[in-house]
Amino acid sequence: MPQQVAVITGAGAGIGRATARTLGRAGCDVALLGRNRDRLNDAAAELRELNVRTHIVCVDVADAKAVDQAAEEIEETLGAITLWINCAGASVTGQVAALDADEIRRATEVTYLGTVNGTRAALTRMRRRGHGTIVNLDRLASLRPPPLQAVENGARAAVRAFSESIRPEILHDGDRIHIALVHLPSINTPRFSWTRNHTGKRLKPMGPVYEPEIAAEAICRAAFGRERDIWVGLSGVRNWALATFLPGLSDRWLSGKGYAKQMEKTPVAGNEPDDLYETVPGAYAAHGRFDMITRKGMPLLLTSRHAQLATVTGLMGIVLLALRRRRD
Template identity: 40%
Template sequence: MKPGLIDLNDKTVVVTGASGGIGRAAAIAFAQHGARVALLARGEAGLAGAKRDVELAGGSSITIPVDVSDADAVERAADTVERELGPIDIWVNVAFSSVFARFHEISPEEYRRATEVSYLGYVYGTMAALERMRRRNRGTIVQVGSALAYRGIPLQTAYCGAKHAIQGFNESLRCELLHEKSAIRTTMVQMPALNTTQFTWVLSRLPEQAQPVPPIYQPEVAGRAIAWAAAHPRRREYWVGASTVATLLGNAVAPGLLDRYLARTGFASQQTGEPRPDDQPVNLWEPADQQIDRGYHGEFDDRSTPRSPQLVASKHHWTIAAAGAAVLVAATSLAVRLVGKAAH
């Protein structure tokens, strides 16, 4: 096995937010590699559906209903995992909740709740994982992020704030682990817009149905990226989707210009043009999949792509960079020879 590569077969993996969306897709991806997967989420019907999916994919699993904003509950869940599945090898933080609304339309209580789940839930999960991994000086923690960890957009202040916080938290933690020369790895996967169930169950005050900003990717793209990152944790970060790359590079080069662009386009691009149903479920305070398994795909299958060529490039970035460098050297050498001939 190559240095730094982790074989996922027979590993114990914890995935938070596993009852739907990215978390469920990731759990399935790990199962396809033969992992034992602990599924953590609030919705019991969603957890039961995720367990069926994982076992159909070839993995074994347990379900643990837990609210990740409760640090003690997360600790108890970690104890259960190690007692029933064995020492935790990989912990994946995914769980989140949020509000689609203008900032002034969000109450302090809603903001606090979204932040406790979407940011502190990652902190508590990481604490629980590290407490156990330090005893063995091994393990991997994967933080699932977003292009919005670097670039805020309108109507998602709570979500963007949490993702920015996770980004800073993870960088600080990584530095500490490197200082300690720890064998524990942490990596972050920055996601594009995905066709998940969040757009039909996140609290929304938008007049129209919320949608991911195109281009839209299927959740399986995210699941494969997370499994790859867990198996290759020496990379500090992975960018998934060409739109993520474009957003992050654009924000680095011309953030003010992007502010103005998003001010013009960011409201309409996050709404379908169809009225938001009055009876849409809300998962901020209670799980939307407690009684009904809502799956992990959203309502945009016909507009979503199941592949990301950019992810392939990200997986093999050193090979591609080396090939590009070789081409550049060859082209430069040829140009020098041609100039030399012309001079004579």
């Protein structure tokens, strides 16, 4: 495989940190982007133990100009960017009526516009050579977008629509640039400890919880396998079916259980730090505090090829059934 230069945003902790390790073991040179220089240095030190060339850029992904300058700096240091993984995000949790407009704007800028800025910076350079891969992250479809997370749900839906809109543009221009979407369930990362929280209680993941290495594996499969979409686990398929055929029931369930399943009974202190505007100090790595409840096995990874096969199989079944009835 030719030498790959991978850029990862949000690389200091969580999914970004796990993805950096996975790509490093795969033989990539890795550029680490994030706001916390200490955590980026820790991540780079891990990679250097694997003899991986690294480059650190301390940057806020909501700043389009800074992200573009970071991309230029990376190409001057490591070489042509071939992979770009947008893992950075920020959120605010609580009922929309209780949120401040500036909080909503800031969370949307980091999660959605941060992905847009990273994608644009990557596209600008990949189009010089006509090839490359960009991976963006989406939330796995559930019964309905859960309450208290309207800001992140909206940002991730925007990321999904943005990514899908780019694909025909790339085909139109004839570039061999691949845009992949990885649809993730709850992942055990430190974000539950540093998300701005208006609920009054400590946050916890909802539904099946997986370790960040599972997300990193899915991201790498999307990147190297040139998959259009990857869905992690089967719960998203099940919940999509329930939401489609029983929408009223799903809304009622989320209005009750959907609240309780996202919060612990322990109240939070009013002065706990969050990362919405400034990075949270401390030594955070890939994992959060939910190792005891995470699923340790590798879940089923459904790709767009599986979805196409299932669709074709279903259509063939319908046609065969219709032909049989016609003969009868």
